[in-house]
Amino acid sequence: MDVTMTVNGRELTASVPPETTLLKLLREDWDLTGAKLGCDVGDCGACTVLVDGTAVNACLMLAGQADGRQITTIEGLADLDAFHPLQKTFEDLAALQCGFCGPGIILAAKYLLDNNPNPTTAEIRDGLAGNLCRCTGYTKIIEAVADTAKELAAQSAA
Amino acid sequence: MKPFEFIKAASTEEAVAALAEHGPGIRILAGGTDLLVDLKHAGQSPGVVMDVSGIDDLGAISVDDDGLHIGAGATHTAIMTDPLIAEHAPAMIDAAHTVGAVQTRNLGTIGGNLVTCVPSMDSGPVLVALEADVILAGASGIRRLALTEFFVGPRKTILAAGEMLVDIVIPKANLGKPAGFIKFGLRKGQALALVNAASAAWIEDGKFAAPRIALGAVAPVVIRCEAAEAALDGQPVSDAVIAEAAKIAAGEAKPIDDFRASKSYRLDLIEVGVRRTLAAAAGLKGE
Ligand SMILES: Cc1cc2nc3c(=O)[nH]c(=O)nc-3n(C[C@H](O)[C@H](O)[C@H](O)COP(=O)(O)OP(=O)(O)OC[C@H]3O[C@@H](n4cnc5c(N)ncnc54)[C@H](O)[C@@H]3O)c2cc1C
Numbered sequence: 001m002d003v004t005m006t007v008n009g010r011e012l013t014a015s016v017p018p019e020t021t022l023l024k025l026l027r028e029d030w031d032l033t034g035a036k037l038g039c040d041v042g043d044c045g046a047c048t049v050l051v052d053g054t055a056v057n058a059c060l061m062l063a064g065q066a067d068g069r070q071i072t073t074i075e076g077l078a079d080l081d082a083f084h085p086l087q088k089t090f091e092d093l094a095a096l097q098c099g100f101c102g103p104g105i106i107l108a109a110k111y112l113l114d115n116n117p118n119p120t121t122a123e124i125r126d127g128l129a130g131n132l133c134r135c136t137g138y139t140k141i142i143e144a145v146a147d148t149a150k151e152l153a154a155q156s157a158a
Numbered sequence: 159m160k161p162f163e164f165i166k167a168a169s170t171e172e173a174v175a176a177l178a179e180h181g182p183g184i185r186i187l188a189g190g191t192d193l194l195v196d197l198k199h200a201g202q203s204p205g206v207v208m209d210v211s212g213i214d215d216l217g218a219i220s221v222d223d224d225g226l227h228i229g230a231g232a233t234h235t236a237i238m239t240d241p242l243i244a245e246h247a248p249a250m251i252d253a254a255h256t257v258g259a260v261q262t263r264n265l266g267t268i269g270g271n272l273v274t275c276v277p278s279m280d281s282g283p284v285l286v287a288l289e290a291d292v293i294l295a296g297a298s299g300i301r302r303l304a305l306t307e308f309f310v311g312p313r314k315t316i317l318a319a320g321e322m323l324v325d326i327v328i329p330k331a332n333l334g335k336p337a338g339f340i341k342f343g344l345r346k347g348q349a350l351a352l353v354n355a356a357s358a359a360w361i362e363d364g365k366f367a368a369p370r371i372a373l374g375a376v377a378p379v380v381i382r383c384e385a386a387e388a389a390l391d392g393q394p395v396s397d398a399v400i401a402e403a404a405k406i407a408a409g410e411a412k413p414i415d416d417f418r419a420s421k422s423y424r425l426d427l428i429e430v431g432v433r434r435t436l437a438a439a440a441g442l443k444g445e
């Protein structure tokens with residue numbers, strides 16, 4: 001089947017078998033390998049992307065379901081000049097280690113902050129409950145999200 | 159996944175017609191959070207997969223003379239953020255919030271949850287405690303039945319060939335009925351219930367009236383604890399009365415031993431869960 005969607009602001013098309021997941025389409029047809037294949041069943045969040053601004057597991061969505069929609073992957077967050085504030089804070093705090101969970105965590109965090117600009121620690125934990133990290137113990141990840149929220153608030157007040 | 163044909167239904171009528179046309183060789187996809195996991199493990203092609211998530215009114219939430227209607231296609235996230243749910247059945251928000259994690263709730267629907275019909279489903283207990291009905295549509299028309307009749311066994315519902323779930327209705331008489339929900343899992347997010355529980359009751363002159371208690375993950379399907387309800391009905395609200403009802407409810411459940419929890423631990427959880435949800439419904443602070 002043919003699918004067309006806007007990925008990180010660019011319109012892309014592909015012809016794929018109907019049983020192709022959005023994750024496979026992004027990684028294998030469009031070389032967008034930021035979203036990772038971890039568990040392939042919705043448990044780990046490594047494949048998290050935004051579809052029409054909403055965080056979903058790309059391993060649990062068919063390419064056909066994403067047809068005609070707006071997709072944001074980690075590749076769409078930074079531009080050549082600058083990191084997204086979340087990426088910057090994660091770097092400053094060294095919040096990630098191996099980084100495998102990072103694209104999913106940062107997009108889940110973006111979805112959280114887009115909907116709740118001033119989350120409590122409990123709300124951050126809840127927003128990231130679907131993202132497993134096997135390296136860090138989460139402490140700095142949670143701090144990085146909280147710091148980004150403060151930073152974004154300061155930016156919008158300025 | 160084995161190869162299949164993918165189609166999208168634009169309306170419930172179109173979906174019902176496709177179900178009739180393809181017979182057993184078609185599967186409905188709503189959020190896909192159960193179906194895709196199934197298909198990844200299945201040895202056989204499902205034939206046709208029909209996406210119903212584009213049917214707008216299938217996800218509608220509204221109130222009329224009948225009661226509160228929750229479309230089968232409403233996602234858990236939609237339920238958590240809907241003002242009508244908050245006004246008329248806020249315990250549903252607590253239940254929806256415990257499903258998986260945010261990514262799962264953004265895709266997963268209440269209809270998919272009920273149709274998958276695992277004993278630990280988190281949408282079941284509150285709806286059973288509020289005596290919800292379900293509305294099914296098929297080629298021969300519409301039928302309405304109690305949710306408790308819809309559940310037949312683990313992963314088995316009363317849906318006949320060619321039928322789909324379209325609507326869930328909380329009857330008008332139960333709108334605003336005080337209710338509580340609790341889920342016990344091995345962790346807070348992304349964990350199936352070891353036990354989940356919901357209670358609903360009116361409090362009249364300080365006494366329980368029409369109490370309803372529902373439990374999940376403790377029997378082949380979500381159950382109502384009718385003996386505990388009968389013992390509670392008309393009794394003055396007190397911790398002692400609540401504790402007694404919780405003991406009776408535990409006696410009505412048949413939890414199993416498995417790798418996640420022992421039967422005796424689950425029996426303890428049932429008592430605690432019933433006590434806490436009854437206390438919440440009665441407006442007590444609880445333990
Ligand atoms: C990581 C993860 C965590 C999860 N955690 C939980 C949890 O904590 N609690 C919980 O209860 N569940 C949990 N689930 C299960 C699942 O997310 C829910 O059951 C969800 O509500 C299913 O809805 P869906 O729209 O995704 O269903 P789908 O996968 O689209 O469909 C499920 C089944 O129902 C059928 N179906 C769907 N809609 C209809 C309809 N309208 N009429 C007839 N048949 C229909 C489909 O054909 C399929 O057989 C989890 C799943 C995952 C992947």
Ligand code: FES
Pocket residue numbers: 036037038039040041042043044045046047048057058059060
């Ligand atoms: S790969 Fe999708 S959730 Fe793990």
Ligand code: FES
Pocket residue numbers: 096097098099100101102132133134135136
């Ligand atoms: S940094 Fe390695 S999995 Fe999170």
